[in-house]
Amino acid sequence: MIRTTELLTRNPSDRIQVLDADGHVVTPELVPDLDDETFIAIYRDMQFCRRFDERIISLQRQGRLGTYSSLAGQEGAQIGSTYALADEDVISYQYREHGAVVARGFPWEYLLYWAGDEHGNAALADKNILPLNITIGDHLPHVVGMAWAAKLKNDDHVTVAHFGDGATSEGDFHEALNFAGVFDVPAVFICNNNQWAISVPTKRQTASATFAQKAHAYGFEGVQVDGMDPLAMYAVTDAARKKATQPTDGRPRPTLIEAIQYRFGAHTTADDPSVYRDQADVERWRQRDPLSRFESFLRNTDRLDDDEISRIDSEIENTLANLIEPVEEHDANPDEMFDYTFAEPTGRLRDQREYLDSLRTTYGDEALLQEK
Template structure:
């Protein structure tokens, strides 16, 4: 018998569900502005989310995946990354993207069926990945490029709990381990892959432990505690930046909404379960903590909500004002230089213009 590994998966939480510190808080928490910024971003995302769903319900947006309840994961991650790192997101990471040059109207454009939503203000970040788990391999490839060029940069992939069953996920972890790549994997475990609960994805007790087989550390964090998300993501990212190799972080959260606007979660999960999860949601606990600290009030809350609503309305307005699509747009970006056959098809399509579904 070869005794190869005994392992335990550390779990990190700073604020409990009531917003009370459970361990000594990280240094950055001393700075009110940092906490306000995190709280503001989560609030903005929540206001945006509700507005996006409303837009979809009125035919102004395509299918949209709600981030309700998961705001802390992407907001905390975004605050932990450097701008010249590269993010390979799935599709609920708006909170990180908006800290990296992506605007709310870019996100609306994307879900509004317009590729121009991916022409955002970050030169290297990947657009959202819809094929589940496929982006984890892009992140290891990006990390290969950083390592080859000896750059102190880190690639970050975000995926969900369902993605951890994909071959691509295991293959990405394996390569990250074997090449000791500067990459961090964030699994936003929101407990549901559409209708399939976490318990039916794997018999593993944690998703984080999948890193152990690839030869590196896996941690669990309270993904609804934005302080834990920012602190531990920053630790993993800086470890990767300084040659310490990859880390897998399983952020435990909960998808409070439907999978997308095309889904009805009441078909497969109980109200009681959702109500229990609701009590653990991320905004409330940070608000409680800030209030306890004497830094927050109902008045500030109302001011913030109004400010976020204004930002969101400006984004909706910008989304509505975007120039109409043209049939040329289907063709112009498939190749650096348009091949002759596509040039002909482009000409043909231009003779049969169609309206913009959401304009």
């Protein structure tokens, strides 16, 4: 069995993999020691993410939800890493890692955010997930601060940050990692390298051979992983968590995980990826689809069959139907957008509220909601 210290001290250019593109085990010593129910649960959540993605994009195209960021192709990294965490571990994510929410028990209120209601973010607090973050990379210093606070309070949990490769070009990334290395905070940084930061390719994002090696400049380990392999992501995240909470030398250490994967769809529903990338590249990456390779692994190990897949499909369809209905029946209060912006309203905020009131007087609440 490979020890935690050995797994995380490899050369950052040595990509860790458990399953090949066809779902065959290539590193048996890294297969997690999980029961069959947990393996099936991981598969179910990955399938749910893909179907959720398709459904939400369809609803957005119909004008029933707002702009949405697709996760298709990245299910393995998000689900695999979250299953390796404890329930008390805090997750802070960018805006594409819906899989982390799914793995923690998907609250229907999460969809309210994509309908323009911030109550969708508030619903995540009970899952130990911080609000969705749109501003690139600015959540990273907050993650480090929370991890440092946990260390000072002797809390036995880690704080996990998800972000894209584009965030590594932000100052917040470097400040956060430098602080994490100096103060030995129990944090795990997961860089979801999906090859594109909107239309900017990885080769234009950094001159480093890997993103993982950037951790070395700040005094801790960085490791590169096949992000489309959920078992590899589980193994590495589990090792990183143990290094942060159960250090052999009494010194908790952070880890930077670079998850190599590919965004199958557009950056958001407002993007046209055909303008900047070749469809042939997309098809090549689809040969590594995390869903099909994990399904092959489960079938090959007699954990999954057609009957179980059919049962899972029906369960997912019912769950999605039950999620969407209460969102569309929910009535948001437009006044709330003015209540929490500042402690004291500014002149401009008062003017905007008065303008909304004038529209309400002229057209009524129902017309405003329809316009939304």
